Amino acid sequence: MLGREQLTPVATARSILLAKLQGIRPGTEKLPIGDALDRIIGVDIPAPEDLPPRDRSTMDGFAVIAADTFGASQSLPAYVNISGEVQMGTIPSGEVTRGNCYRIPTGGVVPEGSDAVVMFEHTVPVDEQMIEIVKGVGSGTNIIRKGDDITKGRQALPCGWRLRPSDLGLLAGLGIAQVEIFKKICVGIISTGDEIIDHTETLTPGKIRNINGVTAGGLISRCGAKVRDYGIVEDSEASFFHVVEKAVAETDLVLFSGGSSVGVRDLGEQAIERLGSPGILVHGVSLKPGKPVIIGLIDSTPVFGLPGHPVSAMVCFDFFVKPAIYSLSGLSQPEQSFEPVVTAQLMRNINSAAGRLDLVRVQLVRENGKPCAYPVLGRSGAISTMSRANGYFLIDEDSQGALGGDPVEVYPYQ
Amino acid sequence: MLGREQLTPVATARSILLAKLQGIRPGTEKLPIGDALDRIIGVDIPAPEDLPPRDRSTMDGFAVIAADTFGASQSLPAYVNISGEVQMGTIPSGEVTRGNCYRIPTGGVVPEGSDAVVMFEHTVPVDEQMIEIVKGVGSGTNIIRKGDDITKGRQALPCGWRLRPSDLGLLAGLGIAQVEIFKKICVGIISTGDEIIDHTETLTPGKIRNINGVTAGGLISRCGAKVRDYGIVEDSEASFFHVVEKAVAETDLVLFSGGSSVGVRDLGEQAIERLGSPGILVHGVSLKPGKPVIIGLIDSTPVFGLPGHPVSAMVCFDFFVKPAIYSLSGLSQPEQSFEPVVTAQLMRNINSAAGRLDLVRVQLVRENGKPCAYPVLGRSGAISTMSRANGYFLIDEDSQGALGGDPVEVYPYQ
Numbered sequence: 071m072l073g074r075e076q077l078t079p080v081a082t083a084r085s086i087l088l089a090k091l092q093g094i095r096p097g098t099e100k101l102p103i104g105d106a107l108d109r110i111i112g113v114d115i116p117a118p119e120d121l122p123p124r125d126r127s128t129m130d131g132f133a134v135i136a137a138d139t140f141g142a143s144q145s146l147p148a149y150v151n152i153s154g155e156v157q158m159g160t161i162p163s164g165e166v167t168r169g170n171c172y173r174i175p176t177g178g179v180v181p182e183g184s185d186a187v188v189m190f191e192h193t194v195p196v197d198e199q200m201i202e203i204v205k206g207v208g209s210g211t212n213i214i215r216k217g218d219d220i221t222k223g224r225q226a227l228p229c230g231w232r233l234r235p236s237d238l239g240l241l242a243g244l245g246i247a248q249v250e251i252f253k254k255i256c257v258g259i260i261s262t263g264d265e266i267i268d269h270t271e272t273l274t275p276g277k278i279r280n281i282n283g284v285t286a287g288g289l290i291s292r293c294g295a296k297v298r299d300y301g302i303v304e305d306s307e308a309s310f311f312h313v314v315e316k317a318v319a320e321t322d323l324v325l326f327s328g329g330s331s332v333g334v335r336d337l338g339e340q341a342i343e344r345l346g347s348p349g350i351l352v353h354g355v356s357l358k359p360g361k362p363v364i365i366g367l368i369d370s371t372p373v374f375g376l377p378g379h380p381v382s383a384m385v386c387f388d389f390f391v392k393p394a395i396y397s398l399s400g401l402s403q404p405e406q407s408f409e410p411v412v413t414a415q416l417m418r419n420i421n422s423a424a425g426r427l428d429l430v431r432v433q434l435v436r437e438n439g440k441p442c443a444y445p446v447l448g449r450s451g452a453i454s455t456m457s458r459a460n461g462y463f464l465i466d467e468d469s470q471g472a473l474g475g476d477p478v479e480v481y482p483y484q
Numbered sequence: 485m486l487g488r489e490q491l492t493p494v495a496t497a498r499s500i501l502l503a504k505l506q507g508i509r510p511g512t513e514k515l516p517i518g519d520a521l522d523r524i525i526g527v528d529i530p531a532p533e534d535l536p537p538r539d540r541s542t543m544d545g546f547a548v549i550a551a552d553t554f555g556a557s558q559s560l561p562a563y564v565n566i567s568g569e570v571q572m573g574t575i576p577s578g579e580v581t582r583g584n585c586y587r588i589p590t591g592g593v594v595p596e597g598s599d600a601v602v603m604f605e606h607t608v609p610v611d612e613q614m615i616e617i618v619k620g621v622g623s624g625t626n627i628i629r630k631g632d633d634i635t636k637g638r639q640a641l642p643c644g645w646r647l648r649p650s651d652l653g654l655l656a657g658l659g660i661a662q663v664e665i666f667k668k669i670c671v672g673i674i675s676t677g678d679e680i681i682d683h684t685e686t687l688t689p690g691k692i693r694n695i696n697g698v699t700a701g702g703l704i705s706r707c708g709a710k711v712r713d714y715g716i717v718e719d720s721e722a723s724f725f726h727v728v729e730k731a732v733a734e735t736d737l738v739l740f741s742g743g744s745s746v747g748v749r750d751l752g753e754q755a756i757e758r759l760g761s762p763g764i765l766v767h768g769v770s771l772k773p774g775k776p777v778i779i780g781l782i783d784s785t786p787v788f789g790l791p792g793h794p795v796s797a798m799v800c801f802d803f804f805v806k807p808a809i810y811s812l813s814g815l816s817q818p819e820q821s822f823e824p825v826v827t828a829q830l831m832r833n834i835n836s837a838a839g840r841l842d843l844v845r846v847q848l849v850r851e852n853g854k855p856c857a858y859p860v861l862g863r864s865g866a867i868s869t870m871s872r873a874n875g876y877f878l879i880d881e882d883s884q885g886a887l888g889g890d891p892v893e894v895y896p897y898q
Contacts, residue, residue, distance in 0.1 A: 235700075236871055243692075243693050245693055411826075449632075
């Protein structure tokens, strides 16, 4: 077990965790594509047909034989007869022969014989039956060929892909009305601490409301998982172990959070060690805030003991729980996702201890059009600092701080 | 009306649109905070009480009188008696007097008389009743004061704020179990074009499946609005005008999309001009892809004619429809949001016409650890290019292109 004597670097802790979760995947279910936004595909999806199904025009104009237009220009136009018209949504009858053309709307099926479309703007009507073409076109111009978008049999989308609106459009275009999706995983939340009451309860002296349970619920939903809330559990071995055991049996990943005293931390540690193997994987990381996180595995269920301070708990969620949820949900290669940043000017000096990853919350403000990052200073117990912050930047293990005036890369809280 | 003779710049088109929508706000509804994630608050929310409600310790240790520890060090420790213990979730009885201290856990209520907490690690037990303090503390050390997180009466969250997980945590901490939320707005989608069939139908010759309706549904859901799908409407004035009129009456914003022929575009234009005033605001923007967009207002309902090509339609959605949905949904200052980017190396030259905003879709790939942006070339009719792309960059109106090797700021498609 790493971390009892010394703190584990963040990247190491994450690797240890994710290595244990490899190969664990949820079952699948069939869903209509209209219900599949942001869900993860559970199988590779090949294109069942060509898209578009036929050659189509990408312009309003005239379907021609390109060779009839070669060399055509303003001063030396080509003359062709209008021998037909393409109606939207139908297959044009007949065929385009040399010296002739069909009127064609954007999206119209290109008639037999034609291999290019001259856009309307490059023609001049001579009479009802004839046009001048003032700009020649090459074969294939203004045509999207059958299968150009995607060819039958090619992979449309891979297993593990999260469906964005454009992906739903692609599936619709291919006539795929239902899709096999990984089922949502379920995350159990256990709140502990004798001082904690539910946020709907009346505050009595010495108590404080459950912030972490509610925050974690939102974070889990954002990751696309279901939440199962086990409520607030008494700080006793009997009660706590019982609920952890139940949650491990009923859900795919378990978080406990809320209490920040040594007693509660010890209870969490013991539960992970005693209820199954391998037990604790990481205990304490070189991260501020977030140091006291516990990461364990009870059989094949990851269990996280989040720090009691709300800000620390959220940071640990982002760094460790989120990638675990993504991995268990079947999302492929989450490590390949690109985390976009706002480059901003840091507005004051920030010190940091070497050997520790520091997460500095900031408020981004636009001044003279430029993004400025004001560090949100405040204890990691203060949830209001998370509401004021709209992002954070990192000071890595090798660095002892960041200088006011320097550019920093801010990861936004959205 | 701008744009009929010349194309309207993107920023101008957006300003014209958003100016017309100012002051339009949805009604509100009360929701439990557990159902309010990503919803927009409809009122200012002041803190109804102090958070935390009392002074609390941020460390496991001993609640002391700071003056008793002044000058204490490893070589010259201060000796204090342990005269009590703070239990989690209760108000400590008695008070700390000079020369005495209480054991206190993290989160415990600071007892009367005490003004600082010495962390456990800076003490050495002498016997059951006495400790050595080896590091002095100032008044307030390791204590979060009553109201330090947020003071009663201060604004916790402003009207127009979208609730993130941390904001739900703040509301929970303050005991706010229900919150007044702007109702979701409803967006109507009308698909047109005689060549268009529903994606669930069997493909017949000359037809193509409705891609834009499905894609738009996903994009609208992502913006937090409800979708009302009016299906595929015949390209006739009678049918089309009837459905537009119905959609304008029943929803807050209307999109029509699907057909890309001149006939369908004319029909859309006429509907917007004839069914109410002020009618068309913008017709055609200097944007590629996306040029043929129509933006109008029928009485107070914005109506958008999206280009028929799926990629153009999506781009217009992002640039014009999305900010309109946000504005109508009551989101405050969407212009202050910071759009994060991935800075990547452009992998080939891209030409662009001056005077036009070009959106270049790219596939981001990590090579030797660095993000590289490969332009996804393909016609704007090809929906598969949107699935391959994981972001885009812009070539602005003043520029004639971007050079391979240059850094570009990629807005990710997530």
